[in-house]
Amino acid sequence: MTELPGTLQATFVPAEDAIAWWGVEQLTETVREHGLPEGRPGVCRLALPEAGRMTAASVPVLLAELDAALPALRALDPRATVGESVRVWRDAAELPEGDDEGYATLSTRMPAAAHAxxxxxxxxxxxxxxLLTQFRQAMTTRAALHRTAIQAELRPYQVHGVAWLSARPGLGHGGVLADEMGLGKTLQAICLLATRRSAEPHLVVCPTSLIGNWRRELARFSPATPTISYHGAGRQLPDAYQPGTVVITSYPVLRRDEPLMKTDWDVVVFDEAQQIKNPEALASRAASALSARSRIAMTGTPVENRLDELWSILNVTNPGLLxxxxxxxxxxxxxxxxxRSATAAAALNAIVQPHLLRRTKAEVAAELPPKQYSTMVCTLTDEQARLYREAVDRAFSDGLGAGIERSGRVLALLTALKQICNHPAQFLRDGPAQPGRSGKFDRATEMLAEIVDENDRALVFTQYRAMGELLSGHLADSLGVGPIPFLHGGLSAAQRDRLVHAFQEDDDAPPVLLLSLRAAGFGLNLTRATHVMHYDRWWNPAVEEQATDRAHRLGQQRTLNVYTLVTGGTIEDHIAQMHDSKRGLAEIVSGDTEAALAKLSDDELHAVLDLDLGAFN
Amino acid sequence: MIPAEFGATPWGRAWVRTVASTASAGPNALLPKARSLARNHAVTVTADGGHLEADVVVSGVGNHVRIELPPWPAETQAEAKRLIAKAMADNSGLAPGDLPDTLDADFRHHGISVGIGLDDLVSECNCRSRRRPCVHVLATIYTLSQLVDERPELAIDLRMSPTELAPPPDPNWVPLTDVDPATFYGG
Known part of the structure; x- marks a missing residue:
C-alpha cells in the first residue's frame, strides 16, 4: 500500500489533458471542500516517496479538465490547507500566456509532487x-480550439494529441501521430489544420480511396476551413489561397506533380503513411522534397517495431533525426x-519517443464508449463512375414501367448500382477482384491490414454471397494470414459452428471472418472481434445493429469499432445521408428502403440514384 | 548490405582492430569463442573513471575483467575537441550520439587513436587461464566495440572522461534516483 501525504496534491497530466487531484484518502470530499472540480476518477502512474526512496506507483486520482480546473484554482482560498503542489499549479493558472520569465521562475520552485x-x-x-511547456501548449491549444469552433467534442487524449501536433511546427520539425485505428487521428489532424490559419495553405496527402472521406470530415468538423480537392486529370491549384486553406491530394498525384512541389506549404499531413514506408519509392522522395514548415505522418500500424519503415517515415517528418x-x-x-541489443533499443526509443505519439485503445479505454461508429466515405474509381452512369442511363432510357414490373426493375437497378459500388468484378462477374478498381474495396483492404497488424480481430458483413467470395479470395492474398473464411447460408450448421468456434477460441484461426448479413443475424457469438465492418448497406438499421451485436456484449472491456463503408456521391451515400439526417421520404428513412424507392416517380428516383460527384469531389 | 556484427562503424572498428591484432602471428582460437560470448549477452560492461569493468559469465561461472582506459593527455583532448567541432559543423543531419566517419580520418591524420593497441592494453581477469589476453578480456572488447557501434560518441567519451557508458540524460526527464524523497512534497 502506497503512503499518501495526507494533504491534497495537484499534478498536470498531459496525456489526460487534466489536472490530477490526489494525495488524500477522502479524495472526492476534500476536492469538494476546496471548491475544486471533481472531474472524472482515474488512476495515474506517479512517482511517490516510500520508506525513504522514490518508487513508481499507481495512484487513484480525480482528473479535472483544464477548462474547469484553472478558474477553480485561481479562486482557491490562499489560506486553504493544501499541498505545495496545488499552490504552484494555482500560480501557474494565474500566469499570463506569454510570461516566459514567470514560468521559468515557477519551474524552479515546483516540488517534485507537482510534476511526478x-x-x-x-x-x-x-x-x-x-511539464510547464506542455501545460502552456495545452492552454494555447484549448483557446485555439474554442476560437475555431470545431464541430466535435474532443476526448481528453485527443486534446492532448492536438496540443502535441500543434507544438511540432514551432519546434521546427514534424512528427508521427501513430494512434491505434479508431482513436480519431483524422479529427486530431483536422483540428491542427483548422487552428492554423496561416497564409500558406496546408496539404493533406492520402490514398485515393480516402480523398472523399477527408473532404467530408473537414466539412463536418470544421465547416469554416476552405478546402480544395486536387486530383484527377483536370486538377488545378489556385493562384492565391484564403488563410488556412487545406488542399487534399493523393499519393499517386504527389509522385509526379510540379505545382505541389512549387508551393510553400504550412503543414503537410501524410495520412496512411505506410505509403511512404519505402524510402526509394517516388512518393517518399516527393514527400521529402515538398517545401513545408512541418510534416506530420499519420499511421495506425505500430511502426516503432518495423525499423526500416520507421526510418523512412521519420526521414520525411524529421529529416536527419535518425x-x-x-x-x-x-x-x-x-x-x-x-x-536484441537492449542498449540500442533504449537509445532508439529515447531518440524517437519525443517525435512519435501513439496511444492504444487499451490505454484510453476509460475515455471511450462501448461502441464507436464511423462512416468511411470511399472514392469511386473512374471505371466505377462510368459503369454507374451507364447503368442509370440504360435503366431510365429503357423505362422502368409501372406496378409490379416497376418494383422488379428498380430492385434490379439498385442491385446493379450496389454491386458497382462494391467492386466492378461483382457486377461484371469478371473476378477475381483486383485492387485499383474499387475505392471501397481498396479502403477495406487497407483497414483490415491495419487491424490484422494490431493483432485485432474483425467481422466483415456483406449482403452478397458473390462479394463475400471476392473479398475472401483477395484478402487471403493481401493479408498474408492464410485463407479468409466466409460464413454464408450455403454452409451446413456444423460448418458454421466450426467457423464460429475457431474465430472465438483458436489463436491460429484467421483474424478476419467474412459473414453474409442474412446468415449471421442470429445466435452467433463472435465477441472476440473488436472491429465490425459493414461492407455494403442493408438500409435497415435494425438488421445492421443486430449483426453488429454479434461482436458486442455488455461489460465488454474493449471498445467495439463499427465501420460503415459508403461510396461517396452514389445511392449508398444519398441514402446514408437521409438516414443520418432523418430527412427525406419517411419510408426511405424508417421502413423498407427498396420498396419505398420503387414507389417514387422517375424524376424523384433519378434524383436519388444520380451520381453526384459535384457534392463530393 | 548487412552491417558487420562487430565494427559496423569505424568507431567500433577501432576496438575490433585491437582484438584482431592478437591473430597477427597466427589464428587465435579464442576469437570465435569471444565473439560468441559477446553475441550471446554473456558480457556486462560498466565504466568507471579510467577503466572498464566487466562481468563475463561462461557456463554459469562469472569472471571479472578490468581494462585500463587511460584518458587522452590534455593536448590530445584539446586537439580532438577542435577536430570534432569542425567535423560536426560540416556534417548536419547526424542522429544524436553519432559522429561523422570523416572524423575518423581526421583523427588518424593527426595521430589520434580512439582505440588502444594490444601492446598498450593493460587488462586483468580473475580467471585461471594462462593465455593473456584471455577470452574474457577479448569478449569484453568485442562487446565494447558493439556499444561504440551503437553510439559512436562513446568512443570519444571513453578517452575524455570515461565514467559513463550511457548517453547523457534527457533534460526533459528527471531520473527517480535524482528525486529527493525528503523534499518531494515541498521544502
Whole structure:
C-alpha cells in the first residue's frame, strides 16, 4: 500500500489533458471542500516517496479538465490547507500566456509532487520546465480550439494529441501521430489544420480511396476551413489561397506533380503513411522534397517495431533525426534485430519517443464508449463512375414501367448500382477482384491490414454471397494470414459452428471472418472481434445493429469499432445521408428502403440514384 | 548490405582492430569463442573513471575483467575537441550520439587513436587461464566495440572522461534516483 501525504496534491497530466487531484484518502470530499472540480476518477502512474526512496506507483486520482480546473484554482482560498503542489499549479493558472520569465521562475520552485508524471518505463518523471511547456501548449491549444469552433467534442487524449501536433511546427520539425485505428487521428489532424490559419495553405496527402472521406470530415468538423480537392486529370491549384486553406491530394498525384512541389506549404499531413514506408519509392522522395514548415505522418500500424519503415517515415517528418539509412542500420537495425541489443533499443526509443505519439485503445479505454461508429466515405474509381452512369442511363432510357414490373426493375437497378459500388468484378462477374478498381474495396483492404497488424480481430458483413467470395479470395492474398473464411447460408450448421468456434477460441484461426448479413443475424457469438465492418448497406438499421451485436456484449472491456463503408456521391451515400439526417421520404428513412424507392416517380428516383460527384469531389 | 556484427562503424572498428591484432602471428582460437560470448549477452560492461569493468559469465561461472582506459593527455583532448567541432559543423543531419566517419580520418591524420593497441592494453581477469589476453578480456572488447557501434560518441567519451557508458540524460526527464524523497512534497 502506497503512503499518501495526507494533504491534497495537484499534478498536470498531459496525456489526460487534466489536472490530477490526489494525495488524500477522502479524495472526492476534500476536492469538494476546496471548491475544486471533481472531474472524472482515474488512476495515474506517479512517482511517490516510500520508506525513504522514490518508487513508481499507481495512484487513484480525480482528473479535472483544464477548462474547469484553472478558474477553480485561481479562486482557491490562499489560506486553504493544501499541498505545495496545488499552490504552484494555482500560480501557474494565474500566469499570463506569454510570461516566459514567470514560468521559468515557477519551474524552479515546483516540488517534485507537482510534476511526478512517470515515463512509460517508470524510471523518470517529467522535468518541471518540460511539464510547464506542455501545460502552456495545452492552454494555447484549448483557446485555439474554442476560437475555431470545431464541430466535435474532443476526448481528453485527443486534446492532448492536438496540443502535441500543434507544438511540432514551432519546434521546427514534424512528427508521427501513430494512434491505434479508431482513436480519431483524422479529427486530431483536422483540428491542427483548422487552428492554423496561416497564409500558406496546408496539404493533406492520402490514398485515393480516402480523398472523399477527408473532404467530408473537414466539412463536418470544421465547416469554416476552405478546402480544395486536387486530383484527377483536370486538377488545378489556385493562384492565391484564403488563410488556412487545406488542399487534399493523393499519393499517386504527389509522385509526379510540379505545382505541389512549387508551393510553400504550412503543414503537410501524410495520412496512411505506410505509403511512404519505402524510402526509394517516388512518393517518399516527393514527400521529402515538398517545401513545408512541418510534416506530420499519420499511421495506425505500430511502426516503432518495423525499423526500416520507421526510418523512412521519420526521414520525411524529421529529416536527419535518425541519420543516414546506412548508419541507422549499423547503429540500430543490426544490433536490435540481430542480437536484441537492449542498449540500442533504449537509445532508439529515447531518440524517437519525443517525435512519435501513439496511444492504444487499451490505454484510453476509460475515455471511450462501448461502441464507436464511423462512416468511411470511399472514392469511386473512374471505371466505377462510368459503369454507374451507364447503368442509370440504360435503366431510365429503357423505362422502368409501372406496378409490379416497376418494383422488379428498380430492385434490379439498385442491385446493379450496389454491386458497382462494391467492386466492378461483382457486377461484371469478371473476378477475381483486383485492387485499383474499387475505392471501397481498396479502403477495406487497407483497414483490415491495419487491424490484422494490431493483432485485432474483425467481422466483415456483406449482403452478397458473390462479394463475400471476392473479398475472401483477395484478402487471403493481401493479408498474408492464410485463407479468409466466409460464413454464408450455403454452409451446413456444423460448418458454421466450426467457423464460429475457431474465430472465438483458436489463436491460429484467421483474424478476419467474412459473414453474409442474412446468415449471421442470429445466435452467433463472435465477441472476440473488436472491429465490425459493414461492407455494403442493408438500409435497415435494425438488421445492421443486430449483426453488429454479434461482436458486442455488455461489460465488454474493449471498445467495439463499427465501420460503415459508403461510396461517396452514389445511392449508398444519398441514402446514408437521409438516414443520418432523418430527412427525406419517411419510408426511405424508417421502413423498407427498396420498396419505398420503387414507389417514387422517375424524376424523384433519378434524383436519388444520380451520381453526384459535384457534392463530393 | 548487412552491417558487420562487430565494427559496423569505424568507431567500433577501432576496438575490433585491437582484438584482431592478437591473430597477427597466427589464428587465435579464442576469437570465435569471444565473439560468441559477446553475441550471446554473456558480457556486462560498466565504466568507471579510467577503466572498464566487466562481468563475463561462461557456463554459469562469472569472471571479472578490468581494462585500463587511460584518458587522452590534455593536448590530445584539446586537439580532438577542435577536430570534432569542425567535423560536426560540416556534417548536419547526424542522429544524436553519432559522429561523422570523416572524423575518423581526421583523427588518424593527426595521430589520434580512439582505440588502444594490444601492446598498450593493460587488462586483468580473475580467471585461471594462462593465455593473456584471455577470452574474457577479448569478449569484453568485442562487446565494447558493439556499444561504440551503437553510439559512436562513446568512443570519444571513453578517452575524455570515461565514467559513463550511457548517453547523457534527457533534460526533459528527471531520473527517480535524482528525486529527493525528503523534499518531494515541498521544502
Amino acid at each position: 508524471v512517470l515515463n512509460s518505463e517508470g524510471t523518470a518523471i517529467t522535468a518541471a520546465p518540460a 541519420g543516414s539509412r546506412a548508419r541507422f542500420r549499423q547503429r540500430f537495425v543490426a544490433p536490435i534485430e540481430q542480437r
